[in-house]
Amino acid sequence: MSEAVRLLEAALFVAGRSMTEEELAAVLPPGHDLKAELAALEAGLSDRGVGLVRTAVGWALRTRPEASDLATAVVGESRRLTRAAAETLAVCACFGAVTRSEIERVRGVQISPGVVDQLLQAGFIRPGQRRDTPGRPLTWKVTDTFLEHFDLMSVDDLVSLRRMREAGLDVLPPLRQNPLLAAVDGAPEEEAEEAEGGGAGGEDA
Amino acid sequence: MSVEARDPFTEGRVRAEDEDRFVLDLPNYDGPLDLLVELARARKIDISAISVLEIADQFLARLRQAKELRLELASDWLVMAATLTLLKSRMLVPTPPAERAEAEAAIEDLALRLRRLDAVRSVMEEIMDRRQLGIHWHRPVQGGADRGPAKRVDATLHGLLSEYVREARKTLAPPPAPVRQPFLVLSVEDAIRYLEETKVLGEGWQSLFAVVPPGRTVDKVHGRSKIAATYVAALELGKRGLVEIEQRTDEPLVNVRRRIG
Numbered sequence: 001m002s003e004a005v006r007l008l009e010a011a012l013f014v015a016g017r018s019m020t021e022e023e024l025a026a027v028l029p030p031g032h033d034l035k036a037e038l039a040a041l042e043a044g045l046s047d048r049g050v051g052l053v054r055t056a057v058g059w060a061l062r063t064r065p066e067a068s069d070l071a072t073a074v075v076g077e078s079r080r081l082t083r084a085a086a087e088t089l090a091v092c093a094c095f096g097a098v099t100r101s102e103i104e105r106v107r108g109v110q111i112s113p114g115v116v117d118q119l120l121q122a123g124f125i126r127p128g129q130r131r132d133t134p135g136r137p138l139t140w141k142v143t144d145t146f147l148e149h150f151d152l153m154s155v156d157d158l159v160s161l162r163r164m165r166e167a168g169l170d171v172l173p174p175l176r177q178n179p180l181l182a183a184v185d186g187a188p189e190e191e192a193e194e195a196e197g198g199g200a201g202g203e204d205a
Numbered sequence: 206m207s208v209e210a211r212d213p214f215t216e217g218r219v220r221a222e223d224e225d226r227f228v229l230d231l232p233n234y235d236g237p238l239d240l241l242v243e244l245a246r247a248r249k250i251d252i253s254a255i256s257v258l259e260i261a262d263q264f265l266a267r268l269r270q271a272k273e274l275r276l277e278l279a280s281d282w283l284v285m286a287a288t289l290t291l292l293k294s295r296m297l298v299p300t301p302p303a304e305r306a307e308a309e310a311a312i313e314d315l316a317l318r319l320r321r322l323d324a325v326r327s328v329m330e331e332i333m334d335r336r337q338l339g340i341h342w343h344r345p346v347q348g349g350a351d352r353g354p355a356k357r358v359d360a361t362l363h364g365l366l367s368e369y370v371r372e373a374r375k376t377l378a379p380p381p382a383p384v385r386q387p388f389l390v391l392s393v394e395d396a397i398r399y400l401e402e403t404k405v406l407g408e409g410w411q412s413l414f415a416v417v418p419p420g421r422t423v424d425k426v427h428g429r430s431k432i433a434a435t436y437v438a439a440l441e442l443g444k445r446g447l448v449e450i451e452q453r454t455d456e457p458l459v460n461v462r463r464r465i466g
Contacts, residue, residue: 013345050345063343065336071343078339090329106325108318120363127363150335160331164324173318 004032005041009061018057018148056147056154081122085115089124089142093155094164095172097128097139105173116140124149227267227282231259242285245292252293260286389423390430396438406448410460413439 011027012019025034038059042052049067053060063071081089088111091103104110119125123145130136147154155161164170227238233254234241244250264286268279300308336342399418400406406416417435422428439461442448452459 016345061345062338065342068342072340075339075343075346080337080340081333086329086333087326090325090332093332094325094328106321108322117367120367149338150332151338152335158328158331160324160327164321164328167320167324169317169321169324173321174314 002037002040004028004037005044008037008041009045012052012059012061015060018055018060018144020058024059054153056152057144060148081118082115084111085118088115089119089146092119092125092140092142093146093158094161094170097141098172099131099137099139101137102172103140105175122149227264227278227285229260229263231255238282238285238289242288245289252289253296255289255293257286257290257293260289388430389427391418391427391434393434393437393441396431396434397441400435400438400442400448406461406463408463408465410451410462413459413461416461 007027007029008024011024015023021034024038028034028037038052045051049064049071050061051064053062087107088103091106092098095102095106098106100111100116116125119140123143125140125146126143128139128141130138142155146152152158161170229236229238229241234250238260241250241255245252245255264282338344396418400416413436414432416439417431422431436459439448439450439459443450447464448461449464450459450461
């Protein structure tokens with residue numbers, strides 16, 4: 001293993017997080033090809049418990065998934081997201097930047113403040129631009145931490161999201177007008193029943 | 206009815222059931238009203254053949270016949286009959302096309318929302334099924350820099366602000382308003398009643414303090430209110446001509462007595 005490869009490994013180990021290619025290039029002594037050295041490091045780690053992986057940000061060291069059970073026993077399993085938080089996160093991933101009320105509109109339920117806090121604390125979402133609508137509400141976007149956590153290069157990697165876009169479902173629902181609901185209530189019985197079934201489906205689990 | 210036929214156990218129950226039900230006797234339906242409404246709702250009976258007029262007649266007859274009408278029952282029946290009428294009128298009169306289109310649009314909208322939500326949920330499932338850091342695999346634990354003298358704290362602007370708000374809520378909150386116990390006082394009305402109803406006022410002069418209502422004095426305010434209320438009560442009675450009040454120039458005390466005659 002060459003000096004340059006050892007430097008890269010040490011840098012990634014100390015950083016703990018992903019490092020961009022610029023950051024890694026700064027570590028290398030001049031005159032080295034970053035791509036070649038990274039390939040050498042990857043090859044050198046190929047039969048080890050820790051490997052080099054590409055992330056949304058750049059490069060990072062990761063334990064091998066097949067060797068991670070013992071590692072998990074050492075550090076303890078981190079907390080999983082609640083269903084409400086996971087769904088809110090999915091809405092942010094699907095629609096790019098969304099305001100809180102837009103998330104509620106898509107999910108059909110009100111979000112409790114703790115959900116956004118939980119995602120914020122995990123670093124999965126960050127505040128984006130304010131929307132140019134009354135009240136100038138803050139929008140929320142998914143972060144690189146989110147991509148890294150779920151081993152994604154970008155949200156486009158999600159097959160179901162691509163399918164959703166193909167079906168044209170990636171537009172935010174319009175604001176629900178009250179007369180519309182009134183029309184449902186006044187509709188013939190059988191159709192109203194359908195509407196009731198829909199309402200039940202939208203409840204929070 | 207013969208005496209033997211009276212069963213004290215079943216009789217009451219049967220009668221209670223009868224009172225709770227509004228049983229119809231129509232040419233093509235014989236049974237309780239609620240069942241008819243349910244059947245009509247489920248389209249298991251042809252309501253076009255049911256005469257609403259006949260139901261109304263029987264309803265009125267039942268009302269007249271009932272000795273003690275239970276209002277909530279009658280209102281239940283009324284709602285049932287109204288539902289039936291609504292179902293029937295809907296069947297007889299075709300829905301106006303505008304209303305129909307509106308209803309269909311609403312249903313379309315709802316269906317789209319549900320499809321979108323389903324899509325979002327499948328995205329959620331895909332995300333949650335992915336390999337997760339800290340669960341399925343790990344990164345090197347940040348060593349060195351976050352322990353020991355070189356410890357560094359990272360913070361984002363948003364993190365700082367929300368932490369500030371959380372702290373400010375605790376430290377900058379105004380102190381709670383003191384809870385005042387209501388004063389316990391003797392009211393003037395009570396003092397008047399006391400002076401009037403008891404024989405404490407005699408025909409001889411006595412000090413006002415002597416006619417203050419007895420009883421336990423709770424605190425200073427209560428004690429003072431007793432004296433003040435008694436004084437005001439004496440003045441009021443004086444105005445009505447029932448009591449005489451005097452204050453001599455040589456002593457500060459106020460004396461009272463019942464007015465004679």
